[in-house]
Amino acid sequence: MVAGVGLAAVRGRKWCNWMCPRGSFADTYMKVISPGRKIPGWLRGTPVRLAVLAFLMAMLTFQIVRLWPDPDAIGKFFVILLTITTVVGVFMALFLHQRAWCSICPIGSLSSWVGKNRFPLNMDKNACVSCGLCTKTCPMQLAPQEMKENEAMAFKGDCLKCGLCVKACPKQALHFQG
Numbered sequence: 001m002v003a004g005v006g007l008a009a010v011r012g013r014k015w016c017n018w019m020c021p022r023g024s025f026a027d028t029y030m031k032v033i034s035p036g037r038k039i040p041g042w043l044r045g046t047p048v049r050l051a052v053l054a055f056l057m058a059m060l061t062f063q064i065v066r067l068w069p070d071p072d073a074i075g076k077f078f079v080i081l082l083t084i085t086t087v088v089g090v091f092m093a094l095f096l097h098q099r100a101w102c103s104i105c106p107i108g109s110l111s112s113w114v115g116k117n118r119f120p121l122n123m124d125k126n127a128c129v130s131c132g133l134c135t136k137t138c139p140m141q142l143a144p145q146e147m148k149e150n151e152a153m154a155f156k157g158d159c160l161k162c163g164l165c166v167k168a169c170p171k172q173a174l175h176f177q178g
C-alpha cells in the first residue's frame with residue numbers, strides 16, 4: 001500500500017499497471033475470459049470508492065486492535081482479507097471487466113487521488129484525427145480521445161501510465177509530460 005501510493009505521488013497509478021500482482025493477473029489471465037463489459041461510471045465514482053476504502057480500513061483497524069499482539073492471528077486475518085478481495089475481483093472480472101476491481105481497490109483509489117496530476121498524459125490536438133484507437137486499447141476503459149474536445153480525460157487519475165494508447169496512436173498525438 002505504501003509503495004503503491006508513494007509511487008503515485010511521483011508517477012500516478014503506475015504501480016497498478018504491472019507491479020500490483022492483482023493488476024498483472026487481471027491483464028494476463030482474466031482478460032482472456034472476461035466479457036470486457038463497460039465499467040459503470042457510478043462504480044468508479046468517488047462515493048463508492050470512499051465507501052469501499054472506509055469499510056476495508058475500518059475492518060483492518062478493528063481486527064488489528066482486536067488481535068494485537070498475536071502476529072499469527074494478524075497474519076491469518078491478512079490472508080483471509082486478501083483472499084476475499086481477490087475472489088471479489090475475480091467475480092467482477094468474470095461478469096464485468098478484467099480491471100473492474102481496479103475501479104474500487106483502496107490502493108488504486110488512494111493512488112488515483114494522490115497522483116491525479118502526476119506524469120500526465122497529454123495530447124497534440126492538431127495531430128489527433130479522432131480515430132479512437134487509443135480509447136479502444138486502454139485497459140482501464142479511459143478515453144484519451146476525449147482530450148481533443150475536453151480539458152481533461154474523465155477519470156484521468158485512473159491512468160496506469162501503461163503507454164498502450166501512446167503506442168497505438170498512428171499520429172503520435174499522445175505523450176506523457178514530465
Ligand code: SF4
Pocket residue numbers: 121137138139140141142143144158159160161162163164165166
Ligand atoms: S492506455 Fe493510455 S490512458 Fe489508458 S491507462 Fe494506459 S496510458 Fe493511461
Ligand code: SF4
Pocket residue numbers: 123127128129130131132133134135144145168169170171172173174
Ligand atoms: S489514436 Fe491518436 S489520432 Fe486516434 S483518436 Fe487517439 S489520439 Fe487521436
